[in-house]
Amino acid sequence: MIETQTMIPVAPETLVAAVQKMRDEGHRLVQIGVTRLGEELELNYSFDRERRFVNLRFRLPMAGARVPSISGVYWAAFAYENEIHDLFGIQVDGNVLDFQGTFYQTAVKHPFIQGAAPAPAPVPPAQP
Amino acid sequence: MGKRTIIPFGPQHPVLPEPIHLDLVVEDEKVVDVVPSIGFVHRGLEKLVEKKEFTDFVYVAERICGICSFIHGQTYCQGIEEIMGLAVPPRAKYLRTIWGELSRIHSHLLWAGLMADAFGFEALFMHCWRVREQVLDVIEATTGGRVIFGSCKVGGVRRDVTPEQLDWMLKKLAEVEKEMRLLVDVFLNDDSVKHRLCGVGVLSRADAQLLGAAGPTLRGSGVADDMRLLKYAAFGDLDFQPIAKPDGDSYSRCAVRCEELFQSVDLIRQAVAKIPAGEIAVKVVGAPNGEFFSRTEQPRGELVNYIKADGSKNLVRFRARMPTFANLPALIKMLAGCELADVPVLVLTIDPCISCMER
Amino acid sequence: MAFFQMKKIILAWAVRKPVTTRYPFAPRKAVPGSRGRLDIQISACIFCGLCAKRCPTAALKVDRPNKHWHIDRLRCISCGNCVDFCPKKCLKLTPDHGIPAVTRDWETF
Numbered sequence: 001m002i003e004t005q006t007m008i009p010v011a012p013e014t015l016v017a018a019v020q021k022m023r024d025e026g027h028r029l030v031q032i033g034v035t036r037l038g039e040e041l042e043l044n045y046s047f048d049r050e051r052r053f054v055n056l057r058f059r060l061p062m063a064g065a066r067v068p069s070i071s072g073v074y075w076a077a078f079a080y081e082n083e084i085h086d087l088f089g090i091q092v093d094g095n096v097l098d099f100q101g102t103f104y105q106t107a108v109k110h111p112f113i114q115g116a117a118p119a120p121a122p123v124p125p126a127q128p
Numbered sequence: 129m130g131k132r133t134i135i136p137f138g139p140q141h142p143v144l145p146e147p148i149h150l151d152l153v154v155e156d157e158k159v160v161d162v163v164p165s166i167g168f169v170h171r172g173l174e175k176l177v178e179k180k181e182f183t184d185f186v187y188v189a190e191r192i193c194g195i196c197s198f199i200h201g202q203t204y205c206q207g208i209e210e211i212m213g214l215a216v217p218p219r220a221k222y223l224r225t226i227w228g229e230l231s232r233i234h235s236h237l238l239w240a241g242l243m244a245d246a247f248g249f250e251a252l253f254m255h256c257w258r259v260r261e262q263v264l265d266v267i268e269a270t271t272g273g274r275v276i277f278g279s280c281k282v283g284g285v286r287r288d289v290t291p292e293q294l295d296w297m298l299k300k301l302a303e304v305e306k307e308m309r310l311l312v313d314v315f316l317n318d319d320s321v322k323h324r325l326c327g328v329g330v331l332s333r334a335d336a337q338l339l340g341a342a343g344p345t346l347r348g349s350g351v352a353d354d355m356r357l358l359k360y361a362a363f364g365d366l367d368f369q370p371i372a373k374p375d376g377d378s379y380s381r382c383a384v385r386c387e388e389l390f391q392s393v394d395l396i397r398q399a400v401a402k403i404p405a406g407e408i409a410v411k412v413v414g415a416p417n418g419e420f421f422s423r424t425e426q427p428r429g430e431l432v433n434y435i436k437a438d439g440s441k442n443l444v445r446f447r448a449r450m451p452t453f454a455n456l457p458a459l460i461k462m463l464a465g466c467e468l469a470d471v472p473v474l475v476l477t478i479d480p481c482i483s484c485m486e487r
Numbered sequence: 488m489a490f491f492q493m494k495k496i497i498l499a500w501a502v503r504k505p506v507t508t509r510y511p512f513a514p515r516k517a518v519p520g521s522r523g524r525l526d527i528q529i530s531a532c533i534f535c536g537l538c539a540k541r542c543p544t545a546a547l548k549v550d551r552p553n554k555h556w557h558i559d560r561l562r563c564i565s566c567g568n569c570v571d572f573c574p575k576k577c578l579k580l581t582p583d584h585g586i587p588a589v590t591r592d593w594e595t596f
Contacts, residue, residue, distance in 0.1 A: 003423075005420070029340045030449065030454075111172060272520055
């Protein structure tokens, strides 16, 4: 085994608090990834500190998937969140730099989830 | 408050190796804000796992990018091997390390040439690429391909290297090292080069960590983090310490990459001295079932491959997070406040590999 | 104050011959072991079809009843999988690059 990788299950409601805890402990955001498992989407938020890998994970139903944005905690997450919106149709609420679906301009919208219900309209970020 | 204009940079630009579009909000020659626009070479390679079997997918993984192709293949194979619990023979691990470091040398020389081109130093650009040709000759003789090596497979490597070839490789690398010293002398000591690099694009240590920067972009800001410390492949047996420079400007990042050139030559020498005899691959039986995040150090930074398999011949998910994707927010941060003429230097200082980033 | 550090390189290369090969007027240096064009020794082929099954880009087609072997040159990526898996070892990758083609055809042996 090259390295042990910890998987921590979270819920969408507690996601931002868990990510804030990661930031306070000094973790670096590695990636946000999505896997399609049948009719569900599994989200992986990966963090690293001194080469110890921690992964926050939860599942959402594919239709109408919504997650809160963590770009308020880690600004760099805006890129990943735009990507998961464009490829998987996940609605991200409160992304500080939202490209509104034009980050990747593909011939087929949301190519990784063919045949799923369309995502709801985006919510503008809360005013400071 | 000066007049603000928006200048589009890219996707076609003489300094860009690959297409990326940046809308620069410029106020009297100072860049105030940047809006990036990517997706010009998005090929949807991650979706090909549904069509290609996992043993054949290594060819697709290698072709994600031309400059860092070997390490993509290696990271993918490593991930599958971890899931399946395959014990890769030590000789294969050493060969992968040697080819990985050769890949790093050729990538850094390519970057050095492009950086020189970014601030207009064409002669230095041509000489860097001339030296790189000798490294590509070594790679072609040992793996069969100049750019796409085609030598990694699940379970080991596909071809062996004879001791005579290893000796010839070391001789060639000694010549290359002498020429690299002359080139690095220009990059690090010449006043006109320093004028373009020093103080340009400062990324503080805290910013680099918070924005998730990777590779020399991170190490140029003083954080000595390198995925080769995870001791994958043969790095557990080799003496290796990451190189970090504290200043956080383009000169530091350039110095990190220049010193990594010599570190890679040294690592190859160590690996060739210690390489054991033996098998070069194990037979792969069955299909993977499980998941793993495979992490390696590409020339540009940390590459993460998430592989999920369910026991059938096709993988469920292959996700590759490239270091350039992680460095993009750092680039946006660096560009705010710079002069317009420094934009090409800054874009190249993160070593962008856009075709990697957009798979 | 260090300036003109390039002088060593420039002076050295002012007297040396250029490294570029004047291809196609001068021959291209072929590196042995380089993966180039696929060649088949058709007399040794038993038309088992293993090469076609193992090809990652489906560039090979084996017609067993009529004893034909087809290759789509533009699909071949010179990976060498077929060379590894051929039981009769009648396939070989030569260091030459392929002949340019303008249409996508099957080449039949």
